Amino acid sequence: MASGVTLRTQIIVLHRYAYSNSSWIVKAISPDVGVLSLLVKGAKSKNSPFKAGIDSLVHSEIEIPRYKGNSSLIIPKEAYLQNYFPKMRSNLQSLASAQLMAEILLKLGNGKSHAAEEFKWLLNNLECLELNTIKENSLSLWLHKLCDILGYAPTLSKCGQCGQELLQPADLWPALGGAVCKNCLGERKSGYDPAFLQELGNFANGKSNQRNSWQRIENFFLGHLRVHTGALENLKSWEWLLETRRLAEC
Ligand SMILES: [Zn+2]
Incomplete structure (x- = not known):
């Protein structure tokens, strides 16, 4: 491997910014490598072989000559x-939702270990957003899936103490890794609003929820990811997504 091998890998572009007059720095996720940084030279010229292959949020395949497995800045040869x-892209809310997923994965910046699953579920969501208009629960499902991939998913449909199946948690105890039942909670008071615990129970058991409850569930999983990763403060796309939702309600 000293001189490297030619690697062909799939990517989804998470973010890119201009570098000099003619080049881009492209941040992308690959199932084989994790989050990687590409230096794409001459990509702004009309005859560039990259064309739309490195636009934000596209799914592409790239070829990396002489890949050594440890390069901090990779120079790809082509993007397909x-x-x-x-x-x-033509639906503002779908686009904002995709941008939020991309920003989260970019901030997590994980290496190889979870890359295949993270890539798969991002691609799966982009494909769903392409086929359907955005579904109310799609972001909650994705955030929950991401918690699961990273090993942080809270147990919601059974009590972490006694193992009893639950329609809704009586409380959430971080030390138990999630839900606790009424019996185990005993005389103690729950730290959560009962209406929210009901919504979370519905979510965990695949039942439907009121339209305006999804945002609370998204917030819950976002907060959960934030606490466990310490990496998700100030998500710009989250504010933008909320803005597009407010616009849609006007
Ligand atoms: Zn219990």
Whole structure:
């Protein structure tokens, strides 16, 4: 491996910014490598072989010559566009939701260990957003899935103390890794609003919820990820997503 091998890998572009007059620095997630940084030279020229293959949120395949497995800045040779997700882009809420997922994965910046699963579920969500208009619960499901991939998913559908199956948690205890039942809670008071615990129970058991409850569930999982990773403060796309939702209600 001293001189490196040619690696062909799939990517989803999470973010990019201009570097000099002609180049881009592209942050992308690959199932084989994790989050990687690409220096794409000459990509702004008309005859560039990269074209739309390195636009934000595209799914592409790239070829990396002489890949050594430890490069901090990778120079790819070519990008082959797989999916531009044009319908997803034309819907403001779908786009904002995709941008939030991308920003979260970028901030987590995980290496190889969870990359295959993170890539798979991001791609899966982009494909769903492309096929359908955005679903109310899709972001909650994705955030929960991400907690699960990283090993932080709270147990919600059974009591962490006695193992009893639950329709809704009586409280959430971090030390138990999630829900606790009424019996085990005993005389203690829950730290959560009962209406929210009901919504969370519905979510965990695959039942439907009121339209405006999804945001509380998203907030819960975002907070959960924030506490466990310490990496998700000030998510710009979260504010933007809330803004697009307010616009949609006007
Ligand atoms: Zn219990």
